[in-house]
Amino acid sequence: MKPERGTGVEVRLEELHRHYGSTRALDGLDLTLRPGELVALLGPSGCGKTTALRILAGLDEPTSGRVLVDGRDVTTVPANKRDMGMVFQAYSLFPHLTAQANVEFGLKLRKVDRARRAARAREMLDLVGLADQASRYATELSGGQQQRVALARALAIEPSVLLLDEPLSALDAKVRTQLRDEIRRVQLEVGTTTLFVTHDQEEALAMADRVGVMSKGVLQQLDTPQELYAHPVNAFVADFVGLMNRVPAEVADGRVRLLGTEVATLDGSVTDGAGVALLRPEQLTVRPDPDGTAEVVDVMFSGAVSRLRLRAGEQELVSQLSGSALSGLSAGTRVRLGVDAERLLVTAP
Amino acid sequence: MARRSGVRLRPALGVLPFGVYLLIFLIVPTVTVLIGAFAENGRPSAANLAALADGSVATALLNSVAVSAVTALIGGVVGALAAYAVVTGRPDGVLRRLVTSVCGVLAQFGGVTLAFAFIATLGISGVVSTWLDAHLGTSLTSSVWLFGLKGLVLVYSYFQIPLMVIVFLPALDGIRPQWREAAANLGATGWQYWRYVGLPLLAPAFLGALLLLFANAFAAYATAAALVSQGSPIIPLWIRTALTSEVVLGRQNFAYALALEMIVVVAAVMIGYTLLVRRTARWIR
Numbered sequence: 157m158k159p160e161r162g163t164g165v166e167v168r169l170e171e172l173h174r175h176y177g178s179t180r181a182l183d184g185l186d187l188t189l190r191p192g193e194l195v196a197l198l199g200p201s202g203c204g205k206t207t208a209l210r211i212l213a214g215l216d217e218p219t220s221g222r223v224l225v226d227g228r229d230v231t232t233v234p235a236n237k238r239d240m241g242m243v244f245q246a247y248s249l250f251p252h253l254t255a256q257a258n259v260e261f262g263l264k265l266r267k268v269d270r271a272r273r274a275a276r277a278r279e280m281l282d283l284v285g286l287a288d289q290a291s292r293y294a295t296e297l298s299g300g301q302q303q304r305v306a307l308a309r310a311l312a313i314e315p316s317v318l319l320l321d322e323p324l325s326a327l328d329a330k331v332r333t334q335l336r337d338e339i340r341r342v343q344l345e346v347g348t349t350t351l352f353v354t355h356d357q358e359e360a361l362a363m364a365d366r367v368g369v370m371s372k373g374v375l376q377q378l379d380t381p382q383e384l385y386a387h388p389v390n391a392f393v394a395d396f397v398g399l400m401n402r403v404p405a406e407v408a409d410g411r412v413r414l415l416g417t418e419v420a421t422l423d424g425s426v427t428d429g430a431g432v433a434l435l436r437p438e439q440l441t442v443r444p445d446p447d448g449t450a451e452v453v454d455v456m457f458s459g460a461v462s463r464l465r466l467r468a469g470e471q472e473l474v475s476q477l478s479g480s481a482l483s484g485l486s487a488g489t490r491v492r493l494g495v496d497a498e499r500l501l502v503t504a505p
Numbered sequence: 506m507a508r509r510s511g512v513r514l515r516p517a518l519g520v521l522p523f524g525v526y527l528l529i530f531l532i533v534p535t536v537t538v539l540i541g542a543f544a545e546n547g548r549p550s551a552a553n554l555a556a557l558a559d560g561s562v563a564t565a566l567l568n569s570v571a572v573s574a575v576t577a578l579i580g581g582v583v584g585a586l587a588a589y590a591v592v593t594g595r596p597d598g599v600l601r602r603l604v605t606s607v608c609g610v611l612a613q614f615g616g617v618t619l620a621f622a623f624i625a626t627l628g629i630s631g632v633v634s635t636w637l638d639a640h641l642g643t644s645l646t647s648s649v650w651l652f653g654l655k656g657l658v659l660v661y662s663y664f665q666i667p668l669m670v671i672v673f674l675p676a677l678d679g680i681r682p683q684w685r686e687a688a689a690n691l692g693a694t695g696w697q698y699w700r701y702v703g704l705p706l707l708a709p710a711f712l713g714a715l716l717l718l719f720a721n722a723f724a725a726y727a728t729a730a731a732l733v734s735q736g737s738p739i740i741p742l743w744i745r746t747a748l749t750s751e752v753v754l755g756r757q758n759f760a761y762a763l764a765l766e767m768i769v770v771v772a773a774v775m776i777g778y779t780l781l782v783r784r785t786a787r788w789i790r
Contacts, residue, residue, distance in 0.1 A: 215686050235689040242690045248683040251788045252705050261701070262691035293788040306687075313691060 164192030164349035165226035165316050172221035181207040183373035194350040196364035204373040205353045214238045241310030242319040246326035249294040255305045256290040262313035280308035300331035320352040369393045391503040394434045401473045405433040412502050415493045422501040431502040437476035441494035444484045448492035541761030553762035569739040576661040577718035584669020592677045608667035620731035661722050676710030709782040716778045
């Protein structure tokens with residue numbers, strides 16, 4: 157059960173444009189963050205997600221458009237007056253200060269007295285599980301610990317908005333998962349409206365209340381992780397969020413025929429004629445059949461679920477099966493493919 | 506056991522030539538100076554050291570320290586500002602390439618050539634002196650300021666400033682843009698960023714560079730020798746006098762005592778620097 161939310165503020169990015177010469181880093185971005193929610197902006201490098209975050213932080217200026225925080229237009233307010241906490245990708249701790257002094261930094265600028273800021277820093281370090289590392293310098297902390305201190309530092313000033321700029325990307329896989337869960341726990345605990353930028357879809361889906369998928373400076377879809385995964389609005393979103401198989405199909409009357417079966421099409425699909433149906437690995441079923449049209453290339457066993465690489469004619473496909481469904485399947489097995497989905501997105505061929 | 510220690514010693518073999526170099530050109534001369542300063546005619550003696558307290562020698566030491574400290578400060582401040590101007594430009598820009606190339610040359614530009622360049626421009630018959638006297642009514646052509654301590658400060662600054670630019674650029678390059686952004690994000694103004702982050706981070710490198718500049722000026726000989734023909738206002742020129750003079754009978758080893766004095770001054774400055782930056786050891790890795 158999620159803890160009760162604190163009092164976050166609403167953040168609106170309205171029709172944001174950011175042009176660098178002929179390059180449009182942002183091309184009319186509209187995004188609203190509800191009070192207290194964590195929105196992840198997801199997309200490939202150069203899609204504009206970091207630009208959006210930097211504009212919200214005041215570290216970059218939009219060519220046009222508005223930034224509103226709690227209804228107030230802050231588009232021209234400088235970064236140091238925006239009252240936002242930010243965690244950078246890496247190496248943002250001040251190396252000449254201890255973890256404690258780093259966390260106190262923003263409070264010192266706000267002229268909070270020594271005793272109160274020390275207590276607040278302790279409280280924040282405790283929140284991120286580093287109370288016993290307070291006297292250490294950045295060089296004496298691991299990458300994961302440094303990012304926790306950075307999070308504590310950003311939260312110490314009780315920011316109206318928390319900004320996370322790929323804070324996990326420089327960490328190894330195990331620490332990344334731990335810290336991901338921790339950031340989410342802390343964010344829920346303090347209830348600060350949070351914008352989180354990442355190129356890692358797993359991270360975005362696991363942490364965010366809503367995920368915005370960006371491409372070429374435009375927000376393609378903003379939805380809950382479940383909706384985004386189940387009902388992508390276009391091929392880009394479908395492709396970017398989760399591995400997709402592309403299977404030739406025929407569409408007629410709102411239904412798509414493929415692999416010997418027929419299901420309904422999702423909104424945004426082609427309406428008639430030949431198309432390419434997008435299937436997630438778990439939507440592609442596999443049954444051993446000597447007369448089947450596909451063949452198992454290899455089996456990647458990974459505990460509860462395993463992945464099968466398949467070849468059907470010239471095409472490579474991936475299926476995801478539970479451990480028990482794997483019996484009788486190994487490299488070289490002939491198989492019959494099927495579909496386990498109620499609706500599918502079909503794009504133009 | 507023997508084999509294991511052999512394996513352990515192997516990396517040390519690589520630095521052996523450097524060790525030999527240090528031994529021959531640093532340790533042996535230092536020990537020779539040390540022994541020589543305390544001896545006269547093969548017998549232990551404090552006469553040479555006592556002579557360091559002589560009025561003109563003591564003044565020369567003060568002059569040397571003053572010229573070195575002033576030129577280190579001028580070079581340090583002006584060079585650091587110039588280096589900052591360079592790093593605010595594009596890292597691969599023309600300005601940076603031009604400035605680093607020019608500084609690389611100018612920092613090594615000393616001795617007779619440099620002294621002559623200044624004599625030819627600002628000396629008694631210098632082009633600039635003559636022009637200024639004729640047009641602005643100055644009296645540079647009748648002044649010998651260039652050949653005294655003021656002149657040394659000006660001429661030394663000529664190579665101190667570019668040297669500072671070269672040694673300080675890497676320190677400025679090491680300042681990450683995230684620190685500035687993080688500070689701004691936490692509410693710092695530009696001034697507060699420099700006060701609480703930028704300057705404290707650069708202080709050890711700045712002090713280290715000042716020390717280098719001080720030692721550079723303190724040991725400079727050729728430029729001063731070419732510029733100053735009357736007397737020995739600084740210690741290196743006193744060493745020349747002590748080595749070549751035939752009138753310091755009974756104090757043949759006086760040059761050793763002067764050299765020892767220089768070693769002590771540089772060592773004292775280095776110890777001072779080490780104490781100053783000792784607390785930074787934990788965060789500079």
